[in-house]
Amino acid sequence: MIIDYAHFGDVFSFDTTFGTNKEFRPLAVFIGFNHHREMVIFGAALLYDETAESFKWLFESFLKAHGGRKPKSIFTDQDLAIAKALAEVMPETWHGLCTWHIMQNGIKKLGNLMKDGSLFLRDFKDCMYKYENESEFEEAWNKMIQTYTMKDLSWLNGIYKLKEKWANCYMKRAVTLGMRSTQLSESLNGDLKDYLKSNLNMDDFFEHFEMVVGQKRDKELEAEYNAREKLPPLCLKNSPLLKQASQVYTPTIFKVFQNEYDYASAAIIKDRNCSQPVHEYTVMLLEKVREYKVLCSPISRTISCSCRKFETFGILCCHALKVFDILDIKIIPDAYILKRWTREAKNGYIIDSIGKDVNGDVNLKVT
Structure with missing residues (x-):
């Protein structure tokens, strides 16, 4: 788990099973994505309760076990005790809320607004997922409040105050x-x-837990083996950029990247300003209204897009790829290849909390 966290502990979810098993025995688990975008487990603990003090102890113990390295982001349910503990132990870490739990709470609190063909649930989902612009979100939220007459706005007002998290x-x-x-x-x-x-x-419990963790690792090894056996098929066989991506990324991430490359073929440059060292482009997709601003320096080969696909997910977006194409940049610059999504993601030495090298189980290596 120390090795996995060192490579993939940038983003993870934290949850407990309290209330979902009949013995009400709270099991806390830290789970993230590996480079194949499959589940990887970073730690677990059995707790006596779910107070802020217990969570604070748990988060401090978790960080100590992993050499003090804090994640960039963590997702949890809407639990006040967890939020309080995170704010104290990991104030630099961005705290996101589970959208599934928010939807379930919304159905419980506002189920009366979802009857007789009401579109409230659709409108609420749109506020959660659809709008990329903050002003669009605010406009849609206010319209939703005005459209559906509600006597009690306490839950909606409470969740609105946490909008940056969902x-x-x-x-x-x-x-x-x-x-x-x-x-x-x-x-x-x-x-x-x-x-x-x-x-x-x-x-006995943690013996079984280790077996479950082993099963997840076996699945990763299988994905590693399949990735080494053959390269994924290319939609454009002569594209140098796609060839590079297929050799660098794991097959799962390459599919996501190739999909962005496909969208780039449907993108158009609506406007451009190349008078400055950093060029500015307005990019949009055919039959789509939304526009994106792309800033690119052809000399240094740096690029950024207003959609922030690279900053949030870790691969270049179709808008940036469109600009690279018109500039005849046929290879992904190293700065835009995130190691955690590559085939070589687990290469390198890992140091534990007391300064010793951590080695993986040699019996699990792909032969």
């Missing part, structure tokens, strides 16, 4: 890797639910 337009400021919920934890809970019994001692 609304798409505000989440562009954070590194999320595409994560929006704690559903990875729900998947792990399914593997562990039969072992969350009050009569099971701690040694």
Whole structure:
């Protein structure tokens, strides 16, 4: 887990199973994505309660075990105790809220607004996922409040105050890797639910937990083996940029990148200003209204886009790829290849919390 966290601990979800198993035994798990975008487990703990003090102890112990390295972002459910502990232990870490839990809470609190063909749920989802511009979000939110007459606005007002943690337009400021919920934890809970019994001692539980972690690692090894056996098919066989991407990225991430490259073929340059060292382009997709601003320096080969795909997910967007194409830049600059998404993501030495090298199990290496 130390090795996995060192490579992939930039973003993870944190959740407990308290209330989802009949013994009410709280199991806290830290889960993220590996370079194949599959589940990887960074740690777990059995807790006596879910108070802010317990979570603070847990987060401090977790960071100590991983050499003090803090994540860039963490996703949790809307728990006040967790939020308080995170603010004290990891104030620099961006804290996102699980959108699935928000939707479930919204249905419980405002179910009466979703009857008789009401479009309230659709409008609420749009506020959560659709709008990339903050002004568009604010306009849509205010319209939703005015459209649906509500006697009690307390829940909506409360969730609105936390909009930076769940609304798409505000989440562009954070590194999320595409994560929006704690559903990875729900998947792990399914593997562990039969072992969350009050009569099971701690040694037996964590023995089974290690077996489940081993199964996840076996799945990663299988993905590693398949990735080494053959390169993914290219939609454009003669593209140097796609050839490079297929050799550098894992197959799963290459599919995402290739999809962006496909969209780039449907992108047009609506406007450009090349009078300055840093060129500015207005890019849009055919049959789409939304425009994006791309700033690019042909000399240094640096680029940024208002959609912030690279900053949040870690791969170049179709708008940036369109600009690279018109500038005849046929190779992805090294600065825009995030190691955590590459085939070589797990190369390198890892140091533990006491300064010693950490080596993986040699029996698990792909031969």
